[in-house]
Amino acid sequence: MLDRLGELKNEALAKVNDASTVKDLKDVRVSYLGKKGPITEVLRGMGQLSEEERPKVGQKANEVREEITTKLEEKEQHLEAVALEEKLQAESIDVTLPGRPVPRGNRHPLSSVIETVEDVFSGMGFSVAEGPEVETDYYNFEALNLPKEHPARDMQDTFFLTKELLLRTQTSPVQVRTMQNNEAKEPIKIVCPGKVYRRDEDDATHSHQFMQIEGLVVDRNIRMSDLKGVLETFVKSYFGPDRNIRLRPSFFPFTEPSAEVDISCAMCGGDGCRTCKHTGWIEVLGAGIVHPNVLEMGGYDPNEFSGFAFGMGVERLAMLKYGIDDIRHFYTNDVRFLNQFDRA
Template sequence: MLFENIKRLTQEVEAFEIENKEQLEAFKNTFVSRKGSIAALFDEIKTVAPELRKQVGQELNQLKQLAQQKLDARQEELEQSSTPDVLAGLDFTLPPVPNALGARHPLARTREQIIRIFERIGFNVSEGPEMEDDWHNFSALNFPDNHPARDMQDTFFLSKNPDMLLRTHTSTVQVRVMEHQKPPIRTLSPGRVFRNEAISARAHCMFHQFEGLYIDRNVSFKDLKDTLYYFVQELFGQDTKIRFRPSFFPFTEPSAEIDITCHICKGKGCNICKGSGWVEIGGAGMVDPNVLENCGIDSQEFSGFAFGMGIERITMLKYQIKDLRLFTENDVRFLRQFTGM
């Protein structure tokens, strides 16, 4: 009787149609599961005569293997047939579309070039937070309490904490470096700064700066001039002229404004240089002794110079861009001009 049941189940396994997942699950429950027909036949082996049990066991194992193999094969076929064909609907006779190269933003390009120039003469790069406190942004840099930069008309203060603000220059990073590092110090601080100014072709409320600082024994104004001559000629070319005009900054004494010949009009006069042929690119000077003392550096032993410039202004000159607003408008037509550069 058991041999007949094995033969009958073998025929049923072979004849069972599996065309979808529902039929696959039904086949599994009927034959392969622990409560299926094949498992029930294994329970009946104990009723068979001892001399026949070996033969019955072999035939049941063959039946079990047959059912499992059919289950595995059909399951794999159904999984493959359900996978979407990614090539379906593609027309291989169409010409290929060339890959479009992206463009690096001109400000990023200029920033990297500036860093490389100063790295060649020993400057390292330091960075700091864009949200600063009054001490690092003003007090440590010798700004008096009544200085106009402390007014809300010039600086973005954070309403929840009146002592906190969006930094107006990256000199804050230089203060942090002087507080935590002993001279000699030679560092460059690039970064984004914020000032409460009306947006126009020549000004923006958010822009980028880089500031340099060199502190050591016997540092002179000549060292400052030589450094800036080197930088300007490396960036703009050997024929670029540079001039220093006396000025005033709370954190440097003496101080100077830095001008170079306008590269947009070649010195003839335009809206960028206001018709003068010269463009101001930054300020510089010898670090005020009060700033050194505020940062824990002995001003009797050490001296230094500092300078700061706007990356937007330099980029405008380098690539002859006449409107500062183009840098932040993300106009694809403008950005594509720098593809592959």
């Protein structure tokens, strides 16, 4: 059996040397070291040997196995190195070629508008406040002087999750939460950007989801003239120094008095055209003096404090500034549209 093991070793090593592919090596491994290979058959016949011969044959068989396995591994590493070298030669890279530029993204136009608006109001001493998009009926309506069954609720078709939970229809709840959380009842000056939801039909000027920025100032001796001054500063900073504003009487349950705020039309300079429906003005936002009931529910004494609030749609600001004619463009993820707003 010792002679037979020597013969098998020589045969296997010769085939290893002749192998030209990794597949050939696998075939050699299976043929000689597999369960049905000749070396295994020799080991199975050891039962017929004497007690003196068995250790010698077992040791020889292990040495043969180990030597064949070592040669197989060495040859496999050699073949893989050769194959890699051939592949590198066939697929050589010209390192002198210029690299391919990686396209960089840019901010969504709505995000850019929000940042711009925040910067303008930050320059006037406002801070940014945020709140949850899933709100309670109390904060979204009742604390804003809109009790249950109030007819003004019909103006804000609402997505209710339960009888008391809903997707907020405005960012005004952030104002109430800020007033209530201000335990020292110090003056407040905030803007509240965020996403809001209303059951509107999706068309060129409406969406069931849109972005809104509201502002709130609470202090002593706040007047309507303060509101007008802040809004005029914002409009001239955002739309340009040649734009003017006007306030028209309106109604909002949470402000009294209330006003719609218009800006002079950029297309005609206020002379009247199709864009402004020949009025010379374009409606931008709503505003007013905070209703005493809202101050009281926010924990402020309306006899000591007063304030003003305003709210504007981010999409409307973007549409007016960039001449966009359809609100749905902001949400269709059309790269051709979004690339127009690359700040670079």
